[in-house]
Amino acid sequence: MEDIEKVRAWATAKKLDEHTADQLLINGFNSIESLSLLTLEDIQTFDIPLGQEKMLMRAVDKTFVKETQVSGASNMAPDDAEPQSDRRAGSSITGSGLDVHPHQRDGDDPYIWALMDQLKTNQFSATVLPETSQNGTQQGTVPGVSNIFSWQDPQLCLKSVPIVDSKHLDIIDFVCSNVFQSDINNESLISQANGGQLVFKSGPVKPKLESITLCQWSMANISIMYKLLETGALNSQNYLDYMSYSKRIYQLITCYDMVSVFFYDREYRCLQHQHKFRWCTDVPHLQTVFLRPRFQQPNYNNVNMSNSSKSWGKGTSKPTGYASYTNAGKEICRRVKSLRDLNLKVWQLELENDFDKSFLLNGIENGFDIISKFEIPSFVELKNHPSANPKNPLYDKAHAQILIEIENGNYLFAQSTPKIISPLGIIPKPDGGVRIIHDCSRPEGTSVNDLVGEFPKQKFQTIDDAAKLVASNYFLAKVDLKSAYRSVRISKQSQQVTGFKWVFPNGIEHTLYDCKLPFGAKLAPSIFHRLSQAVKRMMSRRGFTIVAYLDDFLIFEPTQARCLEALNTLVRLLCSLGFLIKSCKLNWASAVVHGGRVFLRRIINSFTCLRQDWHKIRVQGELLADITWWQDFIASFNGKSLILDKIPVTSVITDACRSGGGGFHDLDWFYVNWEQDFPGCSSFHINELEAFSVILAAKRWSSSWENKRVIVLCDNMATVACINKCTCRNKILMGFLRELFWLSASFNFHIKAVHVPGSSNVLADHISRLQESSSFEFFMRYCLPQPLFISQLYEHMSNAALSFLLFRHTGHQGSEGTR
Known part of the structure; x- marks a missing residue:
């Protein structure tokens, strides 16, 4: 029977409908072995009804033994291992065997039990387990801790003394100058007790997986192979399987992003260590989760530029970074070199071995493209939003900001009409300033954002990512960039579509264009996300842990001294790269009282309807009930709120x-x-x-x-x-x-x-x-x-x-x- 037919037969036996079985096959769970790896997070991504989700969860739990039972059985020899089908909850011991009730063994599904027994037999026959000594430890293994310690200075640490080493052989543990030396840190035992050991550790800091090169991975892979041969985990039969798996990794690197392949490799090694399947066994769901295709850069070599350098007029052959002139040739303001350009030389040094090097350096040197379709309409113009009208209360602040942008060389006066003139909008900021929005989504059908084709979606980091990194008594630091988009230059092709008009206080309307990343472009968040993630990788190579969300950076370190060191390092790095730091920005933890937001809306609405400061409102009814709710709650609230669990x-x-x-x-x-x-x-x-x-x-x-x-x-x-x-x-x-x-x-x-x-x-x-x-x-x-x-x-x-x-x-x- 084929694997796919076995999966469908299993689904039918568990009373799952055909749509659920199709979802399993579509997501790559096309064999009984792959079904054993199915998790709650995988099931929640399926497009199936809630009832089918719960039935599928129950079917997986009943069919496959828990991970703790599997790991317990893996420490036994094949002949002595307890059959998995008998290790069920509710079984009772009689004599020398296990007596299991028929309903506890899913007696209504004999097909599954026969199939699982066959899989178990095949797994044991294809796996070479080390011999077990009398005290329960496997020969060839060294008691110790396999956690990754990343210290730059020698450290004294406590570690437990487990019976066996249950951690898989990780690539980063074998990345070092000597191919055949797997232990990067030197340990010296100082004292030992029943509960643990006091050891002295020294050695270089282990690199992050995303920062290693292909050469380093290859050397570490060879070291792991020698280690497996030494411990007996590899023999003449499965040695070729491991070589086939290594070849498979090199093939994946040619088609997928190298870092994503490295993380795929780490998860594969972990699963192989847990379940002892043969090397090079296909695990389709890992490819779906981890592998990311290589991003193809568009070819702009054959794009005809409509504006030559001569079209910029006197003194503006290089428009970026210099002041512009009116149509009459009068200089509007003094020429200035832009203070906000990214430093190409520093980026070249920092991105020497980075996987995103070509895209970032090309954009920093020639400007990033905010459009991917260059069949631009001949003339598109739309008036500004009412918020940008001279009669609007926000006009004065907006005009002052536009003058600053002109002086910094970010806004240039157009010598010829841009192909697209988009409307501007002005919105107030919480700190009292204003934000200028370049409405790149209007007019519909011929806007700047309509010239954007398919582009790789970026996954931003979330508070859950930060929660995984923080631990008890950790120190945190926060860095925010000032007007981050205004540091990133766009290409000359894109400058043709960033035109806008602005009315000066004397009533004269001027046409300008933006040569920096506008706030409103569809590709702007994606471009800046890749820049900030590059900064994160730079900090990782320095041995620091941070989370980057666009222009915000959060630092996690175990000690105050190291957190301060990371903060100073990050600030110096950002400044050298060409960013400006906004040191005065802090945020209130508005999300601490999650349920309290329900009782703020009516209070806010009641105040916004008052036209003057001296107007009053009668506090009664629902408004009084909401205020009473807050008074009662704050009296008993301790001001702390923990991060919520990920699994609901x-x-x-x-x-x-x-x-x-x-x-x-x-x-x-x-x-x-x-x-x-x-x-x-x-x-x-x-x-x-x-x-x-x-x-x-x-x-x-x-x-x-x-x-x-x-x-x-x-x-x-x-x-x-x-x-x-x-x-x-x-x-x-x-x-x-x-x-x-x-x-x-x-x-x-x-x-x-x-x-x-x-x-x-x-x-x-x-x-x-x-x-x-x-x-x-x-x-x-x-x-x-x-x-x-x-x-x-x-x-x-x-x-x-x-x-x-x-x-x-x-x-x-x-x-x-x-x-």
């Missing part, structure tokens, strides 16, 4: 009906009877009852949701919209929202509601309808562990609700020992 809580479901409500989360559940528990809710609308059920779920489980993202499944559209929009006109629902986001802010969790069809919300629906005989029998008999005692139900509902249910279904109140 997805097992929360709620439902309500006219007689009751309920919810389920992580093997816990609750039931309320409106008449017995909340008599005042008997007249509520069903939308209000559904929202109230969510509030009850949050009050019950909020402590376990601390610092997490929570997804609540609900079959009521009004409740879903109310929670996600954080506002509602219904006063009762708004009261529920205040309570919900009070809990959200107090326990620092984010809550999001997702709508599911009522037919799919089966479990919560049965809980909310326990007063009905069919739902009561189904839930108590099939959804709860047996035998079931009445005493176990008290923690899931009130005494009044339990007494009501027992009397309704059995005719008596029952006792704690009753089943």
